[in-house]
Amino acid sequence: MKNLVLKILFLSLFLLKIDFAVFAEHLTGGEMRYSYINTLPDGRQTYEISVQIYRDALGGGANFDDPLYITIYNLDNNTFRNKSIRLFTSNISVLPLNNLGPCAKKIPQIKIEKAIYIFKDTVGLNTNGYMFAHQRCCRPSSISNLFAPGDQGSTYSVLLTRAAMLATNSNPVFIQDPPILMCIRSNFEYQFASTDANGNKLRYYLCEPFVGGNNYSNDGIRPTTMSRPPYTSVQYATGHSATKPFGPTVDVVLDPNTGLISFSPDRLGIFTVAVCVEEFNPSNQSIGIYKRDIQFNVADCIVASASASIDAAEPVEGVFASCKGQTIKFKNKSLDAQTYLWDFGVDGIQSDTSNIKEPVYSYPDSGTYKVCY
Numbered sequence: 001m002k003n004l005v006l007k008i009l010f011l012s013l014f015l016l017k018i019d020f021a022v023f024a025e026h027l028t029g030g031e032m033r034y035s036y037i038n039t040l041p042d043g044r045q046t047y048e049i050s051v052q053i054y055r056d057a058l059g060g061g062a063n064f065d066d067p068l069y070i071t072i073y074n075l076d077n078n079t080f081r082n083k084s085i086r087l088f089t090s091n092i093s094v095l096p097l098n099n100l101g102p103c104a105k106k107i108p109q110i111k112i113e114k115a116i117y118i119f120k121d122t123v124g125l126n127t128n129g130y131m132f133a134h135q136r137c138c139r140p141s142s143i144s145n146l147f148a149p150g151d152q153g154s155t156y157s158v159l160l161t162r163a164a165m166l167a168t169n170s171n172p173v174f175i176q177d178p179p180i181l182m183c184i185r186s187n188f189e190y191q192f193a194s195t196d197a198n199g200n201k202l203r204y205y206l207c208e209p210f211v212g213g214n215n216y217s218n219d220g221i222r223p224t225t226m227s228r229p230p231y232t233s234v235q236y237a238t239g240h241s242a243t244k245p246f247g248p249t250v251d252v253v254l255d256p257n258t259g260l261i262s263f264s265p266d267r268l269g270i271f272t273v274a275v276c277v278e279e280f281n282p283s284n285q286s287i288g289i290y291k292r293d294i295q296f297n298v299a300d301c302i303v304a305s306a307s308a309s310i311d312a313a314e315p316v317e318g319v320f321a322s323c324k325g326q327t328i329k330f331k332n333k334s335l336d337a338q339t340y341l342w343d344f345g346v347d348g349i350q351s352d353t354s355n356i357k358e359p360v361y362s363y364p365d366s367g368t369y370k371v372c373y
Helices: 162-166
Strands: 015-017 027-039 045-056 068-074 078-087 090-094 113-122 130-135 154-160 180-184 188-191 200-206 260-263 270-278 286-299 301-304 308-309 314-316 319-321 327-332 358-364
Touching: 027 130, 045 068, 045 130, 045 154, 078 113, 162 286, 162 301, 319 358
Parallel strands: 027 154, 180 286
Antiparallel strands: 015 301, 027 045, 027 286, 045 113, 068 078, 068 130, 090 113, 130 154, 188 260, 200 270, 270 286, 308 327, 314 319, 327 358
């Protein structure tokens, strides 16, 4: 009898029952950062400014702006300069779905695009620094944790401080794109860790998104000159706040040292969340803050935490091997699962499935099989 080597992947099962209405509108977030380039002979410094804008490509809203307008305020005297930044198609990409392994089922039709606008600007050392800002309408009216969200708009900004200029500092860079999808009543974790070219100490915390760019102020929906700082926080719906974005019943934990966020959402909807990274120089002086303003989409999915083994098998680096024939008995080690779906990984057939808690399956031949549960 031929020996059977069976490799099993242990993956979370996503049984997705998505309400597509929660992904209905267009601007889903943004962020702005600076990177030091060089110092000119006259002492002025040149920085590269990067603006990232996120949009729902399936919601029927506006395309990315081209050009995108930026205002730069000298905070010593509130004088300002405007810039218009062109968008290159090579700087548009689609965000990958987060936390969906190869065994995920019924993946929803979600398409979030990211556009990156880049320009350079040269500034002289001053006392109070420079504010770079972009404002735009509109936030989706279906956002669950803001009051009249369609009326609020967004401000994406970054402050270049005197201390940062003296240190020729660059903002940190998030190591991965923001998450797109999470499931109701599931334990969700995501890593907001950043890299920092200057080696500064970083502190992560939940912060307040800013409003800007709407029909109910002098800004207009697409201003060419942004309003003067300081900027105003969004107005939250009752029971919500920057640190309680999903409401009073959901505890959101953001590790201040690692950037790991964890929570278990208990309500469907779209939730505006802002994560800030504060930089501290070797003297423990705060020299800058980088903010990511994003939307968390909570869908009506079911995540069954699945674990399994095969009878009389020995695990080797997360892989199970059996040399006792081609009929395998699977042991179920799941917690809190109510329904079961096994796919035994035989290519070319549809009958290699079972909804039994602990099935027995006879393989047609020896080989390597990926079993999804």
